[in-house]
Amino acid sequence: MGTVEIGDWRAHRDEGRLRRGGESRTLEPKVMDLLFLLASRPGHVFSREVLTAALWPDTTVGEDALSRCVFKLRKALEEAEGGGRIETIPKRGYRLVVAVSGTAVDRRRGPSRKALVGVAVGLCVVAGVVVVALTMTVFRPAPPVAVDRTVARATDSYYQFTRADNEAAIVLYERALQADPNAPEAQAGLAGALVQKHMRWPDGRDAPRPAGSALRAALASGRLGEPAAAADLRRAVDLAGRAAVARPRDPEVQRAFGLALSASGRLAEAAVVYDRALAEHPDDWGLLINRADLLDMAGRGDEALSMLERAYEGMDRAYAAEPVRVRPWQAELGLEIGRRHEARSETASARAWYRRTLADDPSAKVAAARLAALPPDPA
Incomplete structure (x- = not known):
C-alpha cells in the first residue's frame, strides 16, 4: 500500500x-x-x-x-x-x-x-x-556487467545509422531490458532506435539519408502518425521519460527523450528538454544538432547555424573519446555548414568550412567539389 x-x-x-x-x-x-x-x-x-x-x-x-x-x-x-x-x-x-x-x-x-x-x-x-x-523503484541494484556489455554493443550499432545496425540495436536493447527492465541506458537507447526505425526506414528497407532534416521529412509525410509508428513512439516516450528520471544529467538520455518527443510532434516539449540539457552540457554535439533541427523548423535559421557550428566544435573535442560515433557525421555536418554559408552568399565562410571539413576528412568528395566550384580567393 x-x-x-x-x-x-x-x-x-x-x-x-x-x-x-x-x-x-x-x-x-x-x-x-x-x-x-x-x-x-x-x-x-x-x-x-x-x-x-x-x-x-x-x-x-x-x-x-x-x-x-x-x-x-x-x-x-x-x-x-x-x-x-x-x-x-x-x-x-x-x-x-x-x-x-x-x-x-x-x-x-x-x-x-x-x-x-x-x-x-x-x-x-x-x-x-x-x-x-512516482512509479519507479527508488533504489535499484546496479545492472549486471552482462547488461552493460549488451547496451554498449547496442549503442555502437545504433550510431552507425544504417537500417541493419538499427535493427540489431533494437534486438540488443530489448535483450538488455529483459535482464534489467529499469536499465536507463537501455531504455533511452531503445527509445532512440524505435524513433530512427520509423523516421528513416519506415518500410523496412534500406534508404539513403534524406537531404535535410529526417525529422522534418517524417513529420511532414504523416507516416509517424500511422498505427504501428504511433504505438512505437508512445513506447519510446515512455521508455525515455523513465530513463530521464533515473539519469537527469545524462546528455544521451535527455537527447533520446527529446528525440522521442519531437517525433511525436511535441516540439515545444522537446525544446525544453534540449535546452535544460544544454545548460549543463553546452558542448554535447548530439544535443546541439537536435536542437538546431527544431530551430530550423521554427524558422530560426541563424540560431540553428550557430548551433551546428558549435556541434562541429563539440565533435572535434569528443573525437578522441568516441570516434565510432563522431566519424560518420562530422564531414556531413561540415558540408552542411558550408552549404548554409554558401546559400547566404558568405563565400569566405563557406570556403573556410569546406577546407576545414577536408582537413578533418580528406575523403569528403562533395566538400571538395563544392570548394572547387566557389569563386577563387580574392587577390
Whole structure:
C-alpha cells in the first residue's frame, strides 16, 4: 500500500484517507495525488505548470483548479493559508517543507496509467518526469556487467545509422531490458532506435539519408502518425521519460527523450528538454544538432547555424573519446555548414568550412567539389 507520513498525519493512497490516531479524513483523488507529488521530493519547488500538467494531463482546467486543490489539502492538514507544511513560493509554485516518512513512491501503482502516459507526452516535460518518477523503484541494484556489455554493443550499432545496425540495436536493447527492465541506458537507447526505425526506414528497407532534416521529412509525410509508428513512439516516450528520471544529467538520455518527443510532434516539449540539457552540457554535439533541427523548423535559421557550428566544435573535442560515433557525421555536418554559408552568399565562410571539413576528412568528395566550384580567393 502507498502511504506517507507528514507530521502526525498518515496518508493512505489506496484508501484515499488521512489518518491521525483515531481520526480519519477523506481526500479527493486529485488532492491525494497532489500530496504524493509534493511528498515525492520534500523541499523541492514544483511550479504551478508542472503540478497542473501532472494532475490533469488530458484536461484543460482553469487557473484556480490547482489553487482549490492546494486549499483543500491545506485544510485537511489543518494549515493556515500560506504557511504550515505546504509553502507557497511567490511566482514559482509550491513545496512541502516538512520531513516525510513512509513510502511516498507506491511501487505497485501511482496515478492511473493513462495519467502517467499523458504526462510523459503532455504539455510540460518536467511534469511528465515527475509523475513517471512516482512509479519507479527508488533504489535499484546496479545492472549486471552482462547488461552493460549488451547496451554498449547496442549503442555502437545504433550510431552507425544504417537500417541493419538499427535493427540489431533494437534486438540488443530489448535483450538488455529483459535482464534489467529499469536499465536507463537501455531504455533511452531503445527509445532512440524505435524513433530512427520509423523516421528513416519506415518500410523496412534500406534508404539513403534524406537531404535535410529526417525529422522534418517524417513529420511532414504523416507516416509517424500511422498505427504501428504511433504505438512505437508512445513506447519510446515512455521508455525515455523513465530513463530521464533515473539519469537527469545524462546528455544521451535527455537527447533520446527529446528525440522521442519531437517525433511525436511535441516540439515545444522537446525544446525544453534540449535546452535544460544544454545548460549543463553546452558542448554535447548530439544535443546541439537536435536542437538546431527544431530551430530550423521554427524558422530560426541563424540560431540553428550557430548551433551546428558549435556541434562541429563539440565533435572535434569528443573525437578522441568516441570516434565510432563522431566519424560518420562530422564531414556531413561540415558540408552542411558550408552549404548554409554558401546559400547566404558568405563565400569566405563557406570556403573556410569546406577546407576545414577536408582537413578533418580528406575523403569528403562533395566538400571538395563544392570548394572547387566557389569563386577563387580574392587577390
